[in-house]
Structure formats: C-alpha cells, structure tokens
Amino acid sequence: MPPNSSSKWSAFDPRTRWGKVYLALLLLRCYSAFFGYGYIHPDEWMQSGEAYFGFTLPGNDARIPWEWRPDQALRSFSSLRFQYIFVDFLLYLFKKFSVPLSGYNLFLIQRTCMLLWTLSLDAYILDLPPRTARYVFCLFNISTAATTFLVRPFSNSHEANIVATCLMSTLSFYRNRTWYRPSGPGWNYGILLPAILAVEGLFNRFTFAIFSLPIGIFIAYTHIRIAKEGYLKQAFTSFTIAMVIALAALYHTVESETKFYTRSANINGLEVAKFSGSNWVIPPVNALLYNVKTENVAQHGLHPRWLHGLVNLPMMVGIANCVVMVIYGWQFVRGLWTSSVVKSSTRDSPARSTDAGPSDLGRSKEEEEEEEQKEIEQAIEASLVESAVTTNSSASASAFAAPARARARATTISSPDTNTPNPSSATEIDIEYVDIEPVAVGLCLTIIVFSLAILSISPHQEPRFLLALAFPSTIIMAYALQSPFFKLRPYFVRTLILIHILQHILQLVVFSFLHQGGLLPTLFSIDRSMSLLPTYGDPLFTRYQHHLLYRTFSVPFHFLPHKGRHTFPRVQHYDSSTTPENLVRLASISCNHTAIYAPTWIVPRLENFASLQDTVTLVKSHTFAWHIDLDHLHQYWIGATYQRSNLSFAIQKLDVTCKVVSQHVSDFNHKMQAEKQQDPTLAHKEL
Incomplete structure (x- = not known):
C-alpha cells in the first residue's frame, strides 16, 4: 500500500498517539535492561x-570459557x-568522571551497549511504509525478543x-x-x-x-x-x-x-x-x-527434532505470530500460484496469439495503461485523504495540494516509453513509491521456513537459536493485519493482539526478572563487600573473605572486579556434583570469614547437615528475593506453602560461625572475668 504523507519520524514524536505508545514500550525495554536481573x-x-x-x-579475575x-x-x-563496540567508550566515560568500576557498573555498561543496538534497529524500521512501521514498532517492541533477549x-x-x-x-x-x-x-x-x-x-x-x-x-x-x-x-x-x-x-x-x-x-x-x-x-x-557431531552436542542436551517447530518457535516469536504466519503465508503462496497460472494461461492462449489483430492488441494495451493510471491516481488520493485525517489541520492543507502533482507523476510512470528503458536515451523517471510488500513478505517467509527446516536437523535445540526469526515474523504480521482477511475479522484480530501482549508480558516477567534473578544481586553484594576490605594488614583476619555459591547458574566472575584487587578473598561456585555435606565441611575450614549463598529450597538440608556435624552454625543474614530455577520449581512451591513468597523464591546468605571457636572464646572470657574479680590489680594492669 502507498505510504501516507506524514513524516516517517512521527513514530518517535511523543505528541502523537503512536509516539506515546513507542515511548512507553521504549521505557519498558529500558526498565528490563537496567533492572531485569534475570539470568x-x-x-x-x-x-x-x-x-x-x-x-x-x-x-579482572574472569574465568575464560573453554570455547x-x-x-x-x-x-x-x-x-x-x-x-x-560501545563498551570501550562507556568505560572511558566512567573513568573520566571517576566512577568506580564495580560489578554493577559493568552490568550497566553491557546492558547499555545492547540497548543502543536495539535503538539502531528502531531507526531501520522507519524505512518501512509509515503505517507498517508503526505496526512493527508496537508488535516487535512488546515481544520477548525486544524486551528480554536483545537487551542481553x-x-x-x-x-x-x-x-x-x-x-x-x-x-x-x-x-x-x-x-x-x-x-x-x-x-x-x-x-x-x-x-x-x-x-x-x-x-x-x-x-x-x-x-x-x-x-x-x-x-x-x-x-x-x-x-x-x-x-x-x-x-x-x-x-x-x-x-x-x-x-x-x-x-x-x-x-x-x-x-x-x-x-x-x-x-x-x-x-x-x-x-x-x-x-x-x-x-x-x-x-x-x-x-x-552428535556426541559433542549431546553434552549440552539432546532434544526431539520437532521441538523447534512446535515449542521453541511459538515461545520465541509468539503464538499469535505463528497463527498469522500460517494464515497469511498460505494466502500469499496461493496468490502467487494463482497469479502465475493466470499469466501462463494468458501467455499460451491461442485466441490471444492468433485471433487478435494489431489494432486489438493496441487497444488492449491502451486500456491497460489507462487502468493502471487510474489505479495509481486512486491509491495516491486515498493515501492523501488518510494522511489528512491523521494529521493536524496545517498539515492537511499542504497534503491536499499534491493531487495534481501526483497525477502528473502517475502519468509519467505509466508512460509507454518506460516499458523498455534505454540507459543512453530514456528520460529519467523519479519513481516516488515502490510497493515492497510482496518482496518483504516473500523474503521473510523464505527466511523463516528455510531456517526452521535446517535448524531442526540438529538434535540440540534451544529457543534462543530462533531469536533471529522474531523480526521477520513481525514484518509478516504487520502486513497481514492490514490485509482484507484480517480487517474483516476485528474480533479475531483483537484476540490475537491480546494473546500476543499477554504471552510476551508473562515471558518478560519470568525470564527478565525471575529466572535465576537473585544471582546477579548476590554477585554485586559480594563485590561491594570485597571493596570494603583494606589493601593492607593481616591477610588472615583483616583481608580475608570466603564466599561459596551453591546450586546456581555458572557465576560470571567478571562482575567481581574488586576480587582482582585483593589476593586473599576467595569466591567459589559449586554445582549439584557437590553434596550439601561436603559444602558444609568446606565452609567450616575458614571459620567466621565464610558465607554460603544458596537457593531457599536447599537451605534446610544445609542447616540439617550443619547441626549433625556440630562444628558450625549457619545464620541467615540476607535474602536476595525473587530467584527461580525452573528445574526446581516444585521445591520452590513447597517452600512457599509455609513462608512468604519473597523468602521462598530467593537466594539466602548464610554466615558461617564455627561452634568450637565460639565456645573457646566464651570459656576464655568467663575465666578472665573470674580472675579479675579475684585479683583487682589484674584489671588495673590491663588498663
């Protein structure tokens, strides 16, 4: 469809309705980027x-992966x-303004970098026709791809x-x-x-x-x-x-x-x-x-080959997108097939090749040119009327001044001389508008079908592998919602839009804020704790800390830049291969300088083994709320039955205090107090 006469940058104008919608979705994306600690x-x-x-x-004490x-x-x-590409510049700004390079600041730098990439994509969307661009802005910017994955x-x-x-x-x-x-x-x-x-x-x-x-x-x-x-x-x-x-x-x-x-x-x-x-x-x-090699990908998990098509694609691009792609894709392919059949039958028609004389051919050609000219004029006038309705009165006055020029341009476009251009002699034609819908829809459909078929061959299939299909599917949906099939079914369209919004909001909450959402705040807290350590003094008592992270995702150690400033702090991560008994034994080695960070559902087992060993006491000192591991969701729900949700779905910090040391210190204090009472001069000497 022809674009209207409004400026393409109006989609960013907060004074317009579409501009306000875009601004709201942009703020949602920024909030997810800077406050979404989900891992x-x-x-x-x-x-x-x-x-x-x-x-x-x-x-920086990062752990370089094996890849x-x-x-x-x-x-x-x-x-x-x-x-x-933006990270080095952001690091320079932090250094220039003397901002300390903490783990949280490194988090902000990386999220800002990815957010800037999404803004560059927003600018490219403006190359689409204005109405289609507005549809893409709304549909794509609410999607899980834009709000959750692309900012990571x-x-x-x-x-x-x-x-x-x-x-x-x-x-x-x-x-x-x-x-x-x-x-x-x-x-x-x-x-x-x-x-x-x-x-x-x-x-x-x-x-x-x-x-x-x-x-x-x-x-x-x-x-x-x-x-x-x-x-x-x-x-x-x-x-x-x-x-x-x-x-x-x-x-x-x-x-x-x-x-x-x-x-x-x-x-x-x-x-x-x-x-x-x-x-x-x-x-x-x-x-x-x-x-x-199957034996290699088997180390990361094997999946059925239908997983991409039936589960991962609806999860990543959206259920509504998939429904629209099937309906509109079928109509698009059927239309191409019908058009090709009609053209081939017309080309091979005996009546057209033998019965029609030169004058008949000439008249049919003129009729086709007149019909094409009328269609172009009607399309341009319709777009001008539409733009006049959606813009203010001052813009409407200038918009209605264009039909005469548009008709002249349409006449030039449909000129017979343009059918066989000659680079050396043909008159230059300024083609103002080219309908890209057939190419855009066909190309996006080809990308989706071809990529889905090839990627489904691999036995290792994760939803994020299909992330690149989210944008092409949105373009298809944007064009489809403007087609007669969907325009004549407003209730069906409203249902699809509602499903689209609800699904992606739910996935935003789960993946951007809840899934392993307590791990990054835990690392930021550990980094702040280590930043308070002195750079001099006794390495055992004043510069030593031992942090044990248990049963979480892999720890990104680059979020602990202060660890590299001190030789003695230790941060270790243990997975399910380490039993709770062994973890408690490891924690008991460095008495009173150790903290364990573990999901709430595993804490009772740690406390139980600590009481059985009778060497350490685990004291809950802090809670990093809203942490969910989908692999242990059942255990989280059980914990939520007898305590608040923010305590059940969380990572608990457990300070480790050695019982033996505490008892010796207590006995020593009692003994000294008794001696002071028996000999007052001892207290005087101590003073």
Whole structure:
C-alpha cells in the first residue's frame, strides 16, 4: 500500500498517539535492561562479558570459557569486539568522571551497549511504509525478543540484530530504483552494509549463514534483474563493489582471529585449531565442525527434532505470530500460484496469439495503461485523504495540494516509453513509491521456513537459536493485519493482539526478572563487600573473605572486579556434583570469614547437615528475593506453602560461625572475668 504523507519520524514524536505508545514500550525495554536481573542461560554472560573483560580488563579475575581455548577456537574475538563496540567508550566515560568500576557498573555498561543496538534497529524500521512501521514498532517492541533477549549480550541477540539490519537494508536496496539510472551514481552505497555485516554475522555465529542465505540470493537476483533491464554496467559495478568489500572484511577478520589465537597459544603453550592444515584460524568453521557431531552436542542436551517447530518457535516469536504466519503465508503462496497460472494461461492462449489483430492488441494495451493510471491516481488520493485525517489541520492543507502533482507523476510512470528503458536515451523517471510488500513478505517467509527446516536437523535445540526469526515474523504480521482477511475479522484480530501482549508480558516477567534473578544481586553484594576490605594488614583476619555459591547458574566472575584487587578473598561456585555435606565441611575450614549463598529450597538440608556435624552454625543474614530455577520449581512451591513468597523464591546468605571457636572464646572470657574479680590489680594492669 502507498505510504501516507506524514513524516516517517512521527513514530518517535511523543505528541502523537503512536509516539506515546513507542515511548512507553521504549521505557519498558529500558526498565528490563537496567533492572531485569534475570539470568536466562549461562551463555548470556560466559560467551560475552566473561571473555571480553577477561581479555581486555587488567586485573579482572574472569574465568575464560573453554570455547576460547586456542586448541578449540570456536568463538570470534573480532565479532565480540564489534558486539561490544560501545563498551570501550562507556568505560572511558566512567573513568573520566571517576566512577568506580564495580560489578554493577559493568552490568550497566553491557546492558547499555545492547540497548543502543536495539535503538539502531528502531531507526531501520522507519524505512518501512509509515503505517507498517508503526505496526512493527508496537508488535516487535512488546515481544520477548525486544524486551528480554536483545537487551542481553547473547551472541544470538547480536545475530538477530544483524539479520534484521541486513533484511531492512535489502528492502531499501530493492526499493531504490534511481541509483542505476543515467543520472544516478551507478552503484548503491546501501549494499555495503549487508556486505560488511555478512562477515560479522558469520563469525559471530555460523548459523547466520542459514538465516542470511535467502537475503544473499535475493540481492544477487536483484542485480541480475537490473542487468536484464539494460543496466548491465551499473549492476556489475554494484555487485563487484559489494563482493570486494565482503572479501576484504573476510580477510581482515581471519587475519585478526589468527593473530589472536596464535598469541594466546604461545602464551599458554597450546596448539592452535587451524583450518584444514593451513595457517588460518576460522572460528565459524571450527564451531560448525564441533556442532555436526552428535556426541559433542549431546553434552549440552539432546532434544526431539520437532521441538523447534512446535515449542521453541511459538515461545520465541509468539503464538499469535505463528497463527498469522500460517494464515497469511498460505494466502500469499496461493496468490502467487494463482497469479502465475493466470499469466501462463494468458501467455499460451491461442485466441490471444492468433485471433487478435494489431489494432486489438493496441487497444488492449491502451486500456491497460489507462487502468493502471487510474489505479495509481486512486491509491495516491486515498493515501492523501488518510494522511489528512491523521494529521493536524496545517498539515492537511499542504497534503491536499499534491493531487495534481501526483497525477502528473502517475502519468509519467505509466508512460509507454518506460516499458523498455534505454540507459543512453530514456528520460529519467523519479519513481516516488515502490510497493515492497510482496518482496518483504516473500523474503521473510523464505527466511523463516528455510531456517526452521535446517535448524531442526540438529538434535540440540534451544529457543534462543530462533531469536533471529522474531523480526521477520513481525514484518509478516504487520502486513497481514492490514490485509482484507484480517480487517474483516476485528474480533479475531483483537484476540490475537491480546494473546500476543499477554504471552510476551508473562515471558518478560519470568525470564527478565525471575529466572535465576537473585544471582546477579548476590554477585554485586559480594563485590561491594570485597571493596570494603583494606589493601593492607593481616591477610588472615583483616583481608580475608570466603564466599561459596551453591546450586546456581555458572557465576560470571567478571562482575567481581574488586576480587582482582585483593589476593586473599576467595569466591567459589559449586554445582549439584557437590553434596550439601561436603559444602558444609568446606565452609567450616575458614571459620567466621565464610558465607554460603544458596537457593531457599536447599537451605534446610544445609542447616540439617550443619547441626549433625556440630562444628558450625549457619545464620541467615540476607535474602536476595525473587530467584527461580525452573528445574526446581516444585521445591520452590513447597517452600512457599509455609513462608512468604519473597523468602521462598530467593537466594539466602548464610554466615558461617564455627561452634568450637565460639565456645573457646566464651570459656576464655568467663575465666578472665573470674580472675579479675579475684585479683583487682589484674584489671588495673590491663588498663
């Protein structure tokens, strides 16, 4: 449909209704980013901040994951630097304004970086027609993808941002029909962005090649179409420039990865996982070779191959999106099939090829041109009337002044001379509007169906693997809600919108605020506690702390920057392989300097074993509320039956006090008090 005459930036104007909706959803996204302590998956931090600050922040006691070992080389540091492109600048601002680099500040820096990436995607959405862009803003910005996943430093989040940006750049490239005209530059600078991002996305995750393959094929097809229209030189120049840029970016990235892993191997005395006996290190190839082996992915969990299609896709993109994609996708494919059948039957019709004379052909062509001209005029006038209703009176006055110019432009567009353009002699035509709906919907459907089919082959399937499909599915839904089928069914549409909102709000609460939501506040508290330790004094009594974290997700140690400032504080993490008995024994070693942090449901077992050993006392000193582990949800609910929810769904801090030491101290104090009463001079000497 033609766009209305309102400015595309009006979607951000808080004075308009749509601008207020966007502002509210943006505030929700910011709140989720800065106050959502939910910890969705260990890869959220272990593949991003843990590695980045472990390599770049001096003195940070991060634990580098095994994927970054030189003999594995499954991750790309160049891609991680690009993902964290705003982090160095934010660190500079913190240093310039003398803000201490605490664990909480590192959290804010990373979330701010990812939030800025989402804002850049918002700007690209404005390339869509205004009404469609407003639909996309509302549908996508309320989704779990935008409010929960994209503001977190997942590699999947970075991949989804790149796929969405490449998709929007491709649609803009398709809509621009002036760059290859005689008065145009002869090549489209917009093609450079997908070329560069293609390399970045590939090194970020090898699955990017699956999501972006339909986009790459469409770009190549568009160049072929332009060449067939008579603009061979322009098409060849544009495609060549894009390929040269992509190859240059590929060479630079491979060279950077090779130097990075070779230097790391030399320092640690390890081998380097090189590509096919060469001297190059290509992480996405290593990651692909690792993931194609079932015994490797079995270590991370095996799933049925229908899980992506029946569970993960509805969870990640939304149930309503899936319903709309099935209905509108079927209508779209059926329409393409019907159109192709009609065209082929018309082309092969004997009456059209033999019975019709030249005059008949001429008259039919003129009739078609007149009909096309009328359709264009009606569409433009309808859009102008629509824009006049939605804008203020001053804008309406200027909007109704355009029909005469629009008719003149429509007449020029439908001119017979434009059917067979000649680059050397054809008159330049300024095409103001190109309907991108068929291309946008078809391309998004292809991305979703193709990617879902390929990714379902793997036996290891997680919902976040489909995060990149959230944006294409939203574009389909935005166009579908404007189609006659859905416009004629308002109750059905309202039901879908209600389901869409409720599902994503529920998932926002669970994943952004509750799931493992107490672990990060626990780490921030430990970091503050260590920051209060003196930098001098007796290492045993004044500079020592022992923190034991039990039965939580993997601990991102880069959130403890103050640990690197002291030699003696210890922070250790224990999983289910350590029994409660052993944990209590470990805690009893460093008396009165140890704290245990554990979910509420396991605390009674720890207290029970502590009482049986009769060596330590566990005292609850702090509660980090709203912490849920979905694997032990039943235990949490049992605890909620006899105590408040904020205590049941929480991490408890247990201070460890040794009974033996306490008893000796008490006996010593009683003895000294008795001696003072018997000999008053002893007290005088002590003074």
